[in-house]
Amino acid sequence: MGRAPCCSKVGLHRGPWSPEEDALLTNYIQCHGEGNWRSLPKNAGLLRCGKSCRLRWMNYLRPDIKRGNIGPDEEDLIIRLHSLLGNRWSLIAGRLPGRTDNEIKNYWNSHLSKRLKGQGIEVREGTSKGTTKRARISQKKSHNVNNSNINHSSKKQQDKRKRKTEGEDTAEITRTKIYMPKPTKFTPTLRSYDLIENSGVSEVPKTESATSQEQKGDTTMEDLEINWYDIKEGGFFFEEDDPNHVLAFDFPSKDRLLQGLYQEYYELLNSEGNQAQLNSFPDQSLFLW
DNA sequence: AAGCTGACCAACCGCGTCTCT
DNA sequence: GAGAGACGCGGTTGGTCAGCT
Numbered sequence A: 001m002g003r004a005p006c007c008s009k010v011g012l013h014r015g016p017w018s019p020e021e022d023a024l025l026t027n028y029i030q031c032h033g034e035g036n037w038r039s040l041p042k043n044a045g046l047l048r049c050g051k052s053c054r055l056r057w058m059n060y061l062r063p064d065i066k067r068g069n070i071g072p073d074e075e076d077l078i079i080r081l082h083s084l085l086g087n088r089w090s091l092i093a094g095r096l097p098g099r100t101d102n103e104i105k106n107y108w109n110s111h112l113s114k115r116l117k118g119q120g121i122e123v124r125e126g127t128s129k130g131t132t133k134r135a136r137i138s139q140k141k142s143h144n145v146n147n148s149n150i151n152h153s154s155k156k157q158q159d160k161r162k163r164k165t166e167g168e169d170t171a172e173i174t175r176t177k178i179y180m181p182k183p184t185k186f187t188p189t190l191r192s193y194d195l196i197e198n199s200g201v202s203e204v205p206k207t208e209s210a211t212s213q214e215q216k217g218d219t220t221m222e223d224l225e226i227n228w229y230d231i232k233e234g235g236f237f238f239e240e241d242d243p244n245h246v247l248a249f250d251f252p253s254k255d256r257l258l259q260g261l262y263q264e265y266y267e268l269l270n271s272e273g274n275q276a277q278l279n280s281f282p283d284q285s286l287f288l289w
Numbered sequence B: 001a002a003g004c005t006g007a008c009c010a011a012c013c014g015c016g017t018c019t020c021t
Numbered sequence C: 001g002a003g004a005g006a007c008g009c010g011g012t013t014g015g016t017c018a019g020c021t
Helices: A019-032 A040-044 A050-061 A072-085 A089-094 A101-118 A133-146 A152-170 A208-215 A228-234 A253-270 A275-279
Strands: A189-194 A245-250
Touching: A019 A040, A019 A050, A040 A050, A050 A101, A072 A089, A072 A101, A089 A101
Parallel strands: none
Antiparallel strands: A189 A245
């Protein structure tokens, strides 16, 4: 499909952002909102490509970005999610409020990956997209580079040259087709529930929206048959000040099939040796709300 | 003090996918 | 259904800095 020339445009700034550029971008987005990255630089008076603006905003300027070191809890979550999802950094970042995919990716590559390998823990490489053209090229490239005795600087130059000619190489690579279900958007609403210690849900939903939904004959809690304990154990709940009070996902009745997928996901999440299965699991569907 | 090395991380690149016409 | 533009993602690069020799 068509690709935007973007950063190749002559006369655009590249490299580190200045405070003035940051201010221009921040002010513009605060006034006009995100989106339209293509036209944003022009409208905001920035000599940057839209892609660069988006990246700067998403990874650095966004007000909800959490600063500071990644804590042990976050680290543990990253490790667990990576074992399930592979290098799908955006999905992992989606479970860590305030953290960006870039940050998690960097943290993984510079800290966790090495540490886990050092501990003799097998680190899952690649993703379900590991059989894509790009991934195969990458594997092929690293293989070639590893087999050469070139020094560091010439290796980089060689990589660049290879990148320019690799179109010819790819024709010889065997293609493995992976069928991924088309991502489906659905919108579970949040309900709040009170929990009785070790015994699951004590009461039916009490929130206003939940009550009105029930009155309209929408999905009830009993209909859902979701294993609440699994949700809690899976970490996909939101604890408020009261530790016995949780928010859980609620699926509209039209999304019964997706509810099944959701339950399947948690079963996989809690089972041993689930990586192969997850490679074919439509996880994109689960995170697109 | 100077040079080297590796770690870190912001930014870039290229591709796949989505959306609109 | 096809094509083009826009967006989002993951891999990679390169500048900076701290620690070591």
